[in-house]
Amino acid sequence: MIHSRRTSYRIGRARLNSQFPRLLPGAVRRLPVDDGIAVTIDDGPTETGTLGIVRHCAVLGLKATFFFSGSQVKRFPETMQEVAAAGHDIASHGWRHVSPLRLRGPEFLRDLTSSINVIEEVSGRRPRCYRPPYGRIHPVHLRRAAALGCTVVLWSLMPGDWYPDESVADVRRRLECLRGGDIVVLHERPGQQNRMLDVLSSIAELCDRRGLSFHTLESVT
Ligand SMILES: [Zn+2]
Numbered sequence: 001m002i003h004s005r006r007t008s009y010r011i012g013r014a015r016l017n018s019q020f021p022r023l024l025p026g027a028v029r030r031l032p033v034d035d036g037i038a039v040t041i042d043d044g045p046t047e048t049g050t051l052g053i054v055r056h057c058a059v060l061g062l063k064a065t066f067f068f069s070g071s072q073v074k075r076f077p078e079t080m081q082e083v084a085a086a087g088h089d090i091a092s093h094g095w096r097h098v099s100p101l102r103l104r105g106p107e108f109l110r111d112l113t114s115s116i117n118v119i120e121e122v123s124g125r126r127p128r129c130y131r132p133p134y135g136r137i138h139p140v141h142l143r144r145a146a147a148l149g150c151t152v153v154l155w156s157l158m159p160g161d162w163y164p165d166e167s168v169a170d171v172r173r174r175l176e177c178l179r180g181g182d183i184v185v186l187h188e189r190p191g192q193q194n195r196m197l198d199v200l201s202s203i204a205e206l207c208d209r210r211g212l213s214f215h216t217l218e219s220v221t
Pocket of ligand 1: 042134
């Protein structure tokens with residue numbers, strides 16, 4: 001396939017996170033299996049967007065992993081319960097969506113522990129996966145998360161769904177490089193729900209064409 005210079009750059013960028021595994025040994029970037037992919041959705045729950053995504057996932061037969069911020073779970077606890085009841089995984093995205101690189105040890109522990117606790121209180125299940133906001137984390141914090149029983153999960157494919165000036169066609173083009181074992185990261189953004197639903201449909205269509213199933217993170221990591 002021939003890409004324009006602009007598209008090639010952005011496809012490279014979509015894969016950027018998976019190219020430096022030595023920087024954070026112990027962080028998961030790909031699934032240990034290649035018969036399917038994991039769809040991960042960050043930054044919820046939101047007031048109306050999350051349940052729209054869950055309904056669309058049901059139509060597509062897609063199970064995802066939602067990385068929720070603890071402060072949002074506190075605002076919308078019933079939403080999180082509905083996500084869990086629909087069979088999706090719930091994971092932690094910290095409490096207040098601040099880069100862990102800006103947090104000292106005790107602050108990081110407080111942020112992560114509070115998010116784990118609120119998820120456990122509301123869902124009855126302790127989350128086992130944690131994604132640092134912006135995908136940034138110091139190796140020392142990574143070991144702290146592991147000590148709390150959390151695997152740090154990044155991603156292997158970031159199609160750029162949240163760029164406000166990007167068309168769905170651009171996002172779809174980036175998704176063309178999807179392959180078995182990928183962990184795809186998407187983002188809930190107020191006002192961009194239709195785009196998210198389109199992107200999920202594109203992923204489901206690609207997986208169907210390529211014979212790939214959907215895995216939640218806890219089912220394979
Ligand atoms: Zn985030």
